[in-house]
Amino acid sequence: MNVSETLTGQSRVVIEHVSPELDGGLYPIKAVPGDVIAVEADIFADGHDYLTAVLLFKHIDDANWTETAMAPIINDRWGASFVVEKQGKYLYTLESWVDHPGSWQHEVHLKVADGQRITSELLAGAQYLDGMLVRAGGATEQKKGGKGKGTKAKSEPISESTDAKAIREMAALFRDESRYNEAVSVAESDQFTFYASRYPERQHVTRYGHELGVEVDRARAGFSNWYCLFPRSASRVEGKHGTFKDVEALLPRISGMGFDVLYLPPIHPIGTAHRKGKNNSVICQPGEPGVPYGIGSPEGGHDAIHPELGTVEEFKHLIAIAANYGMEVAMDLAIQCSPDHPWAKEHPEWFKKRPDGSIQYAENPPKKYQDIYPVYFETDDWQNLWEELKRVLLVWASWGVRIVRVDNPHTKPFGFWEWIIAEVKKEFPDMLFLAEAFTRPKVMQELGKRGFAQSYTYYTWRNTKYELEQYMMELTQTEMKYYYRPNFWPTTHDINPYSLQSGHEPQFLIRYFLAATLVSNYGIYGPSFELMEHIPFPNKEEYLNSEKYEIRLWDWDRTNKLTYLISLVNRIRRENVALQVTNNIQFCPVNDDAIMAYLKVKDANRLLIVVNTDAYNRRAGVVQVPIGLLGIGPEQYYQVHDLLTGAYYNWQGEHNYVELDPYSLPMHLFRIEV
Numbered sequence: 001m002n003v004s005e006t007l008t009g010q011s012r013v014v015i016e017h018v019s020p021e022l023d024g025g026l027y028p029i030k031a032v033p034g035d036v037i038a039v040e041a042d043i044f045a046d047g048h049d050y051l052t053a054v055l056l057f058k059h060i061d062d063a064n065w066t067e068t069a070m071a072p073i074i075n076d077r078w079g080a081s082f083v084v085e086k087q088g089k090y091l092y093t094l095e096s097w098v099d100h101p102g103s104w105q106h107e108v109h110l111k112v113a114d115g116q117r118i119t120s121e122l123l124a125g126a127q128y129l130d131g132m133l134v135r136a137g138g139a140t141e142q143k144k145g146g147k148g149k150g151t152k153a154k155s156e157p158i159s160e161s162t163d164a165k166a167i168r169e170m171a172a173l174f175r176d177e178s179r180y181n182e183a184v185s186v187a188e189s190d191q192f193t194f195y196a197s198r199y200p201e202r203q204h205v206t207r208y209g210h211e212l213g214v215e216v217d218r219a220r221a222g223f224s225n226w227y228c229l230f231p232r233s234a235s236r237v238e239g240k241h242g243t244f245k246d247v248e249a250l251l252p253r254i255s256g257m258g259f260d261v262l263y264l265p266p267i268h269p270i271g272t273a274h275r276k277g278k279n280n281s282v283i284c285q286p287g288e289p290g291v292p293y294g295i296g297s298p299e300g301g302h303d304a305i306h307p308e309l310g311t312v313e314e315f316k317h318l319i320a321i322a323a324n325y326g327m328e329v330a331m332d333l334a335i336q337c338s339p340d341h342p343w344a345k346e347h348p349e350w351f352k353k354r355p356d357g358s359i360q361y362a363e364n365p366p367k368k369y370q371d372i373y374p375v376y377f378e379t380d381d382w383q384n385l386w387e388e389l390k391r392v393l394l395v396w397a398s399w400g401v402r403i404v405r406v407d408n409p410h411t412k413p414f415g416f417w418e419w420i421i422a423e424v425k426k427e428f429p430d431m432l433f434l435a436e437a438f439t440r441p442k443v444m445q446e447l448g449k450r451g452f453a454q455s456y457t458y459y460t461w462r463n464t465k466y467e468l469e470q471y472m473m474e475l476t477q478t479e480m481k482y483y484y485r486p487n488f489w490p491t492t493h494d495i496n497p498y499s500l501q502s503g504h505e506p507q508f509l510i511r512y513f514l515a516a517t518l519v520s521n522y523g524i525y526g527p528s529f530e531l532m533e534h535i536p537f538p539n540k541e542e543y544l545n546s547e548k549y550e551i552r553l554w555d556w557d558r559t560n561k562l563t564y565l566i567s568l569v570n571r572i573r574r575e576n577v578a579l580q581v582t583n584n585i586q587f588c589p590v591n592d593d594a595i596m597a598y599l600k601v602k603d604a605n606r607l608l609i610v611v612n613t614d615a616y617n618r619r620a621g622v623v624q625v626p627i628g629l630l631g632i633g634p635e636q637y638y639q640v641h642d643l644l645t646g647a648y649y650n651w652q653g654e655h656n657y658v659e660l661d662p663y664s665l666p667m668h669l670f671r672i673e674v
Helices: 098-115 121-134 162-175 179-188 190-198 244-256 311-324 342-348 382-400 413-429 441-450 465-477 505-518 528-529 561-574
Strands: 013-019 028-029 038-046 051-059 066-069 073-074 077-083 088-098 140-144 151-156 212-214 224-226 260-264 328-333 363-364 366-367 404-406 432-437 521-524 585-587 595-602 606-612 619-624 637-642 646-652 655-661 667-673
Touching: 013 088, 038 051, 038 088, 051 077, 066 077, 098 121, 098 190, 121 162, 121 179, 121 190, 162 190, 179 190, 190 244, 244 260, 244 311, 260 404, 260 413, 311 328, 328 382, 366 595, 382 413, 382 667, 432 441, 465 505, 465 585, 465 595, 505 521, 505 561, 505 595, 505 606, 505 667, 521 528, 528 561, 595 619, 595 655, 606 619, 606 655, 655 667
Parallel strands: 028 212, 224 260, 224 521, 260 328, 328 404, 404 432
Antiparallel strands: 013 038, 038 077, 051 066, 051 088, 073 077, 088 212, 140 151, 363 366, 585 595, 595 606, 606 667, 619 655, 637 646, 637 667
16 A cells, blocks of 8 residues: 555644543534633644634634634643633534744744854745745736737736735745845845745644534523422412412522422323332322322323322423423423333333233332333334433423423433434424433433533532532543533432431532532522422431322422522522632632632633531631632732622632621622722
């Protein structure tokens, strides 16, 4: 084989270790409109020649690439950035080449400094300028002098731009020995550098081997406040099954607290076969409503509405009214079925069979879920199964749903999620998916890579200052920051964590506040969390009398310190852009092992958040504020405004005293105002 068939031997530049790049470019990174994508790479060549490197980027719908120059950082590391301005997919890649004019100018500097005469070098520089002239539109064209016999073609310069004229004059200067000193001065000048940069000599360009992707979701993917409620518990009448109309009546209260996503567990018909009773009892008493996750009955499956909640039209009306309050309704995709689900009869091949021919119900030993059939994704009929699930999501989208919380996605194939998310977003590009996966780290991370816009986390079980700081560093300072959008929940309708089972009010305040200020997406399990419900099922991280198994009557008019804090913090989140980003966190040293302090800055908005993670004891310490990063001098006084209490404090220098009593208010949310 000829060497030229396999190598471009004249290309000398190496581009490697590009960041961000996920798994060799296999998956896109995540962003929302307005995000700055900072790209770095190791770029180098043999020898000592100068290099030019550019970052190329475009929206997938654009025909042409936009180019921005990269700059050296240190040790052959180069960087540049671009802004993603709209929703959709962006591509980016890199190009680099040897900068011969730049290398020439550097050599000129060295020789002139050494006292050498550079007549020959100026002629070489003139040749570089000839190339710049062509690229600046300064070429000549042949104009005929007349039509008669013997008329010769005449070469005349065409009308030139200002740049072309200047470059032509510079080239002539370099060739004029009588103006040697002037030519040397121009050869070393910024003028030559400017034109060499504007009209670069791109020869033997090395292009990076991958076009990398950025998946730009709409803004709510990056900033949202979730509120979960069971619509059947929305009634204000004891023993009455709630409806969508009852939920509508709660919207002013929920939106008034500052929530913008209303998440509803499954709203489909519930099966009766092996229906579970109160507290997960295998014996269901007459009139007990069953578990919403036991989806499906003769009335329909995943594309149907539980008749006691209302009709499809009433659900659409709820979505429309929620939109009037600036809220969206999120549905829960639980890919599992009651034995009464239509699929169990129409598609028995979609379920795993026991040796005796019966369908295997769900188990998580020692737990048994006799009321649920898990869908069998290894079925030979997997393609029809996938298409049916896609159809269900498109039906939901036709109702107006644009956010889907997925129950236990880690128990379904990664390839399925990558496919179905992409397929749904082809028709509804503003659809967002939240992964409710509490499982092994690599599995959770893979789901994030495969397309989930947001992801549940281990926050529920991270309690100490050390645990929280280490976990946040993992989320925001490793490769995870590019693809894993954390959504923090202090509790869920499935999880009553041991840390809150005492019902201690300061602990609820702390856990809520941390979730709402550490990250930009968070959620609460609605009335249960607001009212600090905490009684556990004995020896489990579950609730006693959980509304998963029964209809609950909540006191929707009750308020307390926690509900006040929630409303206040949600307003502060809306008004301060620094809280609308996750990866801008920087922890500040504090000489106390329970007091956390972290800085969040975006544009001119500068927040310092201080939290006492010890819910039982007053704590005091000295916070070290990175004033250098804030443009504050060591002797300069500056004001910190506590947005929670309205108090102002005058601070000076890096080290400042804080004291927090959990029984009063275990946190500060300071806005730094110089």
